Amino acid sequence: MKFDNILVPVDFSEFSDKAVAYALYLAETHGSNLTLLHAVVLHQEDVEEEAHLLDYEELVKKKEAQIQRKMAGHNEQAGRRGVKINAVTVRGIFAADTILDYIDDHDFDLVVIGTHGRTGLNKWLHGSVAEKVVRVSPVPVLSIHQNVTEYRIGKILVPVDFSDYARQAVEAALGISRQFDARLEFLFVLEQDLHPAFYAGGVGSLFTIDAELKQRTTDRLREFVGYTGENAAYRVLEGRAFNEIVETASSEDCDLIVMATRGLTGLEHLLIGSTTERVVRFSTVPVLTVGRNKSFDDQ
Known part of the structure; x- marks a missing residue:
């Protein structure tokens, strides 16, 4: 199985941080190309209180700038380990569909994604991006639980x-x-x-x-x-x-x-x-x- 090109969807939670860490382990081992993808889904983002005062385009640009600053932290971590990453933001309406569309449009060997492990009513109300990506992705998906500590x-x-x-x-x-x-x-x-x-x-x-x-x-x-x-x-x-x-x-x-x-x-x-x-x-x-x-x- 090839690990040349790896995609990691990130939302900057502790769950996606675990996925990034595991992907870095694989990239170090195999010399992989690593892409970090954040799907900008504005109605699900943690926007600031003045959001209602901004027009949509200005708000999206503001959010994307915040995301790029967060991506810089992953870049620094990867650089210390000799791994180069490509940080990407893509606008969409539904996070899972945006990720899946990006997979379809690019040649990845593996997707590494953090899983929240939701159950019951919380899962029914919020769904799970990871579970849909696992179910639909045409390429292998590696799901990383929040409790993983060894790579x-x-x-x-x-x-x-x-x-x-x-x-x-x-x-x-x-x-x-x-x-x-x-x-x-x-x-x-x-x-x-x-x-x-x-x-x-x-x-x-x-x-x-x-x-x-x-x-x-x-x-x-x-x-x-x-x-x-x-x-x-x-x-x-x-x-x-x-x-x-x-x-x-x-x-x-x-x-x-x-x-x-x-x-x-x-x-x-x-x-x-x-x-x-x-x-x-x-x-x-x-x-x-x-x-x-x-x-x-x-x-």
Whole structure:
């Protein structure tokens, strides 16, 4: 997977500062070109009290000047680490759409974005720019949680559901493993519910009903991945997929989760959501999501 050109959407919050720090780590490691993008969405900006006295164009220019001063701080930080950045501001109506349009118009290999981890009513009212970018972006997106403190890739968790989408995640993870000499943990989560009668009889696991199920599934997982390197392990669990993924990443001290996103939109997304989206929201481990429209190059 290439890291030549990296985009980091920034809003100067602690969340985006984490994303910038992680992107700088990648840029140092790979000599990447780094672009910081701020979407100027005036009705969502923290404008000053005299805003109502200014006409729209004057207000936008005033805000853009403030943004450039903030960008200078990131420039100084990058300069101390030998990384050059391109600071860009783009006007738009919706931040996520502005970011996605910018991605479409340029040749980026990766987007690194901070995630707020909103839930419940707050998420319903405000939405999440990061989640929409993850869901729709045609290039891989690396989501960085606010609690990330270490910047390294030594162990990668790769959840697999045997779909064609998952093959892209496997391909990306194998490439990153080679680049960082990282270990791999491939995971399949069986989500099939038991009939209540089994619980009444003291049976709480499909693996109890079918003693060979775990081994058969593990064999299928190995075959699907098609990788025989000694740095890989294979794990089969049962439960809710996003819970098991998040908990495994934490308990196994993984540095990165690599997953596929199916790009659900509209009513389908509203009703179903996605395992990937929930993992991005709740995982404190960085999550790399890969889409359907971008091939991977291991250069």
